[in-house]
Amino acid sequence: MRLNKNSYFKLQIIIVSMICSFSFSQKKKIDSAYYYFKQAKNYDFKNSHFLAYENYIKSLNIYKEINYIDSIAKCNLELFELIESQSNLNKDAKPYLDEYYKYALKRSDSFKLLKAYNRFAEYYWDNNNISKSRMYYFKALKTVENSKLKQYKANIYANLAYLYTKKKPDSAKIFFEKTLTNVNKNDKNLLFGNYINYAIFFQQQKKFSKAIALLNKAKEIEPTAYKLKYYKILYNNFAKCYKEIGDYKKAYEAYEKYNTYRDSLNNTTQNIAISDLDKKYQTEKKEKQILQLEKENLETESKRIKNRNLLIGSLLFILFTGTIGILSLKNSKRKRKLLEQDKELEKQKNLTLLKEQELTTINAMVDGQEKERKRIAEDLHDNLGSVLATLKLHFENLQMNKEKKKINQEELFNKTENLIDEAYLKVRSIAHAKNAGVIANQGLLSAIEMMAEKIAVADKINIDVIDFGLDKPLENSLEITTFRIIQELITNVLKHAEAKNITINISLYDNDLQIIIEDDGKGFDANAIDSKKGMGITSIETRISHLNGTFEIDSTFGKGTSVLINIPLK
Template sequence: MICSLSYAQNSQKDSAYFYFKKAIEFSNNNKHFGAYKNYIKAKNIYVYLNEIDSVAECNLELFELIASQNNLEDNSKPYLDDYYEYALKKNDSLKLLVASNSYASYFWDSDTIELSIKYYKNSLRLTENIKLRKYRVTVYANLAYLFTKTKTDSASYYFKKTLSLYTKEDKNQLFATYINYAVFFQKQNKFEEAIIQLNNAAKIEPTAYKLKYNKILYGKFANCYQEIGYYKKAYEAYEKYNIYRDSLNNTAQNIAISDLDVKYQTAEKDKKILETEAKRLKNRNLLIGSLLFILLAGTIAVLSLKNSKRKRKLAEQDKELETQKNLTLLKEQELTTINAMVDGQEKERKRIAEDLHDNLGSVLATLKLHFENLKMNREKKKINQEMLFDKTEGLIDEAYLKVRSIAHAKNAGVLANQGLLVAIQMMAEKISSADKIQIEVIDFGLDKRLENSLEISVFRITQELITNIIKHANAKNATINISLYDKNLNIIIEDDGLGFDIKKVNLKNGMGISSIKTRVSHLGGTFNVDSTKGKGSSIIIDIPIS
């Protein structure tokens, strides 16, 4: 009876382990619903068996899975709470540290940022107990980022603490931290201090992703030098940026083609091995058949049948090889088609009508807001008239420069130097400066550049949606929430304007929405609108990043 019970328990453990491993496999393949269901099945069995360590592991995996996804209708926090209680009972400093860091990431949002900072500080206390430099430096880096949104003095302190913990071997981390420190100073318009940090990064030679890192570095250099009027240095930095960008693009394409060549050559070798083996077996069978023809006629028939099967296998291998050749050619054609499509998109965007709609729309809308302010304050003079005139004149100059650039531009404009996030932030600052609508930009995970044509498409889509808010929503506030997580770019644009009854509006009509939906669909993404009359609107866009 005892043996029977032990066997049943082992069988259940095997089932739970099977579900757990299957959940990990689903998660690695971005099949999140399958992963969630299998984690739940594994956890239920472990609960029944009172395997508390395994239950805790399932709780932690469920928290991380649900917290990273928007389409799983479950609250992630109870799973983390259960894991935290388990870590407390175990009095395990490392598990408590994992729980504290997970709480910090859960409260990462701007509304609960103070809670996130509290848990990261608790993580620092725990790292002192277990003396893990790797965890400690990661916590310092996260605190530095969070304090950039609240207390700049504290952010600078934690950046310095992060840098002090790196060793000479941590070249990639040092390089990235100096770049982030420079971006922190850029956002405060302290471009000279940003250049100091960029120079520190330039002294380090990364051990990986050299082309990508140097492309980012010289892009930042060009922007900072331009802002302080050092145009010669800005031009030199921009030239280096172009060199690294072109090298990076060429390397990526050559790697893709090289991989296809390797697969083709491997298939050729496999075919030759099979042919040689088949010839050897055929000769052996013929020799045996000639010696035993009279006595072993039945054996000869069997061997002939086996030989026929091998021939069919060779024929199937030939067919598979031909298919592989076709796939190789298709992949090469696909690469050529993709490059041609990207070039065609860029040329099309240089057409005057498209640029007038996408590039000048937001500037002219902002300019209109400034003129309305001038009209309203002409008598009341609640706002400094001289300042309004200066801002309006600046926008007119900018509009002129954009019109001029349409005729002469040979690249993607603001995105070529600064990237998607900085371009969106600059757009939001310019529009907000008109004092008619305040636009906040919230970002997460955009610590590296995306592919150039994708950045341009996303910026144009965002720019057109903000222009629509200015023209039609009569909103006071708007938010652009852009995040990159697990190879998925998520953009949420919200406003507190008039809103509309989505059931009574045909979204297929109108050039703006129809055009945006077409662009998002072309990028393989999804586009959703959520609006209630009198309560504002939300636009949600999800674009997969390959």
């Protein structure tokens, strides 16, 4: 259908109107979202947290409507931190952090991922889920190791040290030392704080001399901020340590300095509070003026944009509308032909792909069957072959001894019967191994739970299996390998650790399979393991290495052992 001049003119007016309307609407939404975000920040500053929450939600909804990905993520993070810091909002903070984490993954931004992992660790720490908090700190550590963010290692080590302080003091000590090794010497606040926390750690262990030595090191550092607060904590701990070792003179001097800094801090706090009240009053006054100016500027800008868009739209329409109409008519037939050709090519491609997949499946089945036959043949040869050969010799001896009777006939019969029993048991064990555990379609988690139940009954040991995220079965060969690794580690504990309790923590999150096995046994020196007699550790490390995973052992004499395994599924 051809368009006359009047129809072209009407179409031009409609398109220009749509362009102007869309541009103005988009600009208005962006301004509104920014306005609500800024208002939320102001309310948060004034401790009006519920109003801050409402404005963040309004800003988030508008940014979602116009699909501003970075601004959506920023709102989600602000909402998480606001809700997490305020108990009176009665909202769940975690969904907002989950959304921010998805955004960081999509961006493949190491810094944003590090921020998400740290927030997850703090969230679970606040909710007394120490195991998950520790898991996310290790994820943060892995992110730092694989990026250019190594300046943050010291902060993560400091958090892990504090996390391990109560339950695993030996591990805490290691992380305190790693913090001191990795901290930037110019980061005086972190260095000062680590010395203080390290000293408090030794105080809890009644090692007051070591605590005093660390406090003296902290004393040599001048913090760049919060000096009164830091020195108050420093001299309070000095006083406690000197009191415990009976040096009452130095304890009294430390208490005097503690009181001085405490009084100074109280006076400073009062002055800051008065200053903040005045600042808030002046800020509120200025904000009203700014809002009025912004409103006037917004109206002026909207008019200018509307006129500019009208002009641009008219020019674009004149230049391109005629060309587009002619080209669309000329190309319509060619497009139909191309579409038909594409459909035919797609059909042929799909048929070829199906044939290739079918051949791949057949080859995989044949290869798997061949490997299984070979493995069964090796089991029969190694385990059953020697027994049957010995059994044959016994029968020959029975035949020869029938007439000569040089050997006790009954004893020879008993030995032969025992060999037959042994051959039967080996055949039975091969058959059971073929159908055991994960191979019998029970799944990894069910196989681990069954193994734990059987061991607990037989050996009078308590085994707890804790799982997270294992809602779907994994690839069969991975399940079998993982089961064998866990089985061998538990066997090592039963043989060597003299433990009463074992915990198997297995979780699947973010395409990472993480396994933590902890026991309360006698422990050992992990660095002194002989590679030839190392309780199967070398074999386990080799299996995990083939899966591109990581394997760590944390063991202390008298405190038990923790094994951390991380296997990526991609």
